[in-house]
Amino acid sequence: MGKNYINTCFDNSSDNELLNIGNIAYSNLKGNKYFNFLDGQLESFNNDIVSFTNAKAKCENGGKVEIVAKNLARTKLLETTSIIAKVVNQQAGGDLMILKSSGFPTRKEAENYPEFPAPTSLKLKSGLAHGEIVVDIPVQRNTRVYSIYHAPMPAPENIKEWNNLLSTKHKTTISGLTPGTQQAVRAGYLGTNGKINLSDVFTIFVQ
Template structure:
């Protein structure tokens, strides 16, 4: 059986979609305990993402030099992302959980569905005092959702409070008004796949 991998080819993405994907990967890798020594370093990755984002804005005037810089910075960022992807695949050794935590899209195999990390995580106040509404975009192939709550800023040692749900939306109740809470959403799938959203935070009212 072929070992799971990630897709490091971004040529088919539009400029805007490539920027979104690159930023998601950059955010996902920040503080990612699965990959403690990224190569290239995250400073290099961040610099390449920033250069491309700035060039994308400048190229809106369609000036010849601006467009040339945008194209050049995109090629440079794609190269950085490919090198980082090789590092990730080497370290993960086929672990789907580790691969998905990187933010890279998984390579597809016929007949198999790999979970993508939950997108558009949000936390809003509910209709009643002391309630918060957690929601992510529904994940294709997801079997269940775990809306995890922390009462302190999360660290690698955080013990999350688990709240299992069959839907991508969950309402926390009986929270302390005026207190800040942190939430992330874990999505489970077949073959013990487990992927996480980004962490969001809000003060309960």
């Protein structure tokens, strides 16, 4: 494994911090093309997150039984989160972009930046080859990763139906597009809470 990696021990995290880490990681790992998990492994991870969330809620107005149940659920989630994080480290091979796409904070992220405002502008231009466009996003040095969405016009209203590309660089080339078509592009910065505020739609004709 390279010098870049994520934490695999979360014992010192508060209950809320642990849930935040788990929810962001699960959201980013579900359908992530960079990672392969055992059948049912991510579902079990999500079940442990839900179980701890429910146990924590019951504990707020409960007694000793509820406290014990919450502590057991926390221990289980800690174990599962650690296992998932180890898989991420192993399969990412030290690649910073792949590590960041997991949603886990990397060891280099000493400061916490929950979310960033949406970019106010995007620079779009044709690439060197046919079917390529270059997306230039204003630099945000504290972001974990740049997230780019693109779709042919007329673009779907649901952003989940757009193509999504993650990059650790502010300037990214998108290839394989159909020349002569108009492409819609939106982009944003990924914060430590997993939220991305996307820019307005910018368009370009593919050459």
